[in-house]
Amino acid sequence: MSHHIIELFGYTIHASRDLYSAEVFKDGESVKLTFTEPGAKKGDALAKAIEWAKHGEPEAEVTESEKE
Amino acid sequence: MATASVMGHEGKWSFAASNAAASTTTFSGSTLSYAVVSDTVGLKDTLGYSRGLRGIRGQVVEGSRKTSTDISGTIVFEVSPKWLDLMIPYITSDITTPFVFQETLTNGFDYIRYDGIAGKSRRYNNCQINQATLSFNGEFVTMSLDVVALTETEVTYAGAALGTDITWEPYIPAELVFAAGSASATRNVESLTLTMNNNLQARRRMKLAPQCYLPGIRTITLATDAEWGSVAEAEMYGQIEDGYAASLTLTRESMNSVLTFNALQIPDRTPGITGPDEMLYPIQGFIRGTGVTADVSWTNDSTN
Numbered sequence: 001m002s003h004h005i006i007e008l009f010g011y012t013i014h015a016s017r018d019l020y021s022a023e024v025f026k027d028g029e030s031v032k033l034t035f036t037e038p039g040a041k042k043g044d045a046l047a048k049a050i051e052w053a054k055h056g057e058p059e060a061e062v063t064e065s066e067k068e
Numbered sequence: 069m070a071t072a073s074v075m076g077h078e079g080k081w082s083f084a085a086s087n088a089a090a091s092t093t094t095f096s097g098s099t100l101s102y103a104v105v106s107d108t109v110g111l112k113d114t115l116g117y118s119r120g121l122r123g124i125r126g127q128v129v130e131g132s133r134k135t136s137t138d139i140s141g142t143i144v145f146e147v148s149p150k151w152l153d154l155m156i157p158y159i160t161s162d163i164t165t166p167f168v169f170q171e172t173l174t175n176g177f178d179y180i181r182y183d184g185i186a187g188k189s190r191r192y193n194n195c196q197i198n199q200a201t202l203s204f205n206g207e208f209v210t211m212s213l214d215v216v217a218l219t220e221t222e223v224t225y226a227g228a229a230l231g232t233d234i235t236w237e238p239y240i241p242a243e244l245v246f247a248a249g250s251a252s253a254t255r256n257v258e259s260l261t262l263t264m265n266n267n268l269q270a271r272r273r274m275k276l277a278p279q280c281y282l283p284g285i286r287t288i289t290l291a292t293d294a295e296w297g298s299v300a301e302a303e304m305y306g307q308i309e310d311g312y313a314a315s316l317t318l319t320r321e322s323m324n325s326v327l328t329f330n331a332l333q334i335p336d337r338t339p340g341i342t343g344p345d346e347m348l349y350p351i352q353g354f355i356r357g358t359g360v361t362a363d364v365s366w367t368n369d370s371t372n
Contacts, residue, residue, distance in 0.1 A: 003252065003313055004247075004252065004313045004314075004315050004328045005247055005252040005253075005315070006245075006247065006315050006317055006326060006328070007245060007254070007317070008317065008319055008324060008326070009319075009322070015328065017313050017330065017331075017358075017361075018330075018358075018361050019166075019328065019330075019361070019362075019365055041164070041166055041168060041365075042166075042168075042361065042362060042365065043166030043168060043328065043362070043365030043366075043367065044166060046166065046326070046328060046365065046367065047165055047166045047367045050324065050326060050367055050369070051369075054322055054324070054369065
């Protein structure tokens with residue numbers, strides 16, 4: 001599946017093609033996963049991943065149940 | 069003694085959101101002023117001439133009428149984070165991040181251009197962006213906006229009353245990252261032009277001037293030339309028809325602007341050999357959505 005790969009602030013952000021989810025990697029290791037909330041715009045997950053990468057700390061951690 | 073001319077460097081610009089069809093947006097000293105490279109927006113009248121024959125070769129005043137009037141032109145600026153903050157909502161007609169192109173247009177913006185003649189400025193109301201072109205081919209990343217407006221009014225704002233200059237360094241090509249192809253790899257390109265065309269249509273029935281502008285079929289294209297080699301050929305040439313995701317990122321310090329493209333479709337164009345220098349792969353791509361997925365999603369962060 002095609003996806004978006006963006007390098008920002010020392011992180012690599014992988015976003016799904018439909019922009020519903022995004023994953024932030026540091027040195028090849030996944031450090032953050034974001035999702036587009038119900039009702040939010042599709043690019044919301046990517047926007048949140050970029051914001052997270054900028055500040056380098058999670059604003060709201062995604063729980064295991066949300067990941068599933 | 070030569071009569072003093074008005075110099076272009078005396079020009080000054082202020083922008084504000086338009087609030088209605090008959091906008092009354094207030095500009096004041098607290099309004100922000102933005103640096104503009106060039107601005108050709110203005111009134112353009114058409115003087116039609118009758119086809120009636122009068123027994124003479126010459127044309128007479130009585131045979132002519134003003135048949136249409138338009139307000140349009142191009143504003144060019146060097147792209148900075150603050151400029152993008154201002155203009156992305158008008159380009160996309162979206163007001164919240166991540167910005168995606170909307171089906172209906174916003175009210176647009178109003179702006180005042182001080183031309184350098186004391187006490188005389190021109191005010192353009194209800195401006196809409198017909199086409200936005202982001203490009204670089206030199207020192208700075210620039211944006212060119214094809215603008216249409218509904219009214220032009222002469223107003224008495226002096227240059228000094230047009231707000232505080234928003235000083236912000238423009239982005240340079242070294243701060244731009246372009247990723248495309250089957251592996252979404254970063255491509256170093258010589259030049260790049262991203263054209264976002266709203267294809268606005270003027271509604272002018274039985275009126276001299278357009279009464280409003282309607283959004284037409286949107287087209288987004290990307291023209292560039294990537295480095296050519298075995299990897300580039302494998303990842304960019306002979307692509308699937310659906311294209312691949314791509315992105316354009318501007319980043320400086322903690323500021324950034326990210327355009328993510330759902331699919332960049334690149335029709336094959338075999339690069340020819342035109343001389344001894346490095347070969348480049350010419351890309352004339354189309355950026356399109358998939359089903360209901362937006363073609364472009366745009367985030368902009370100007371906070372440093």
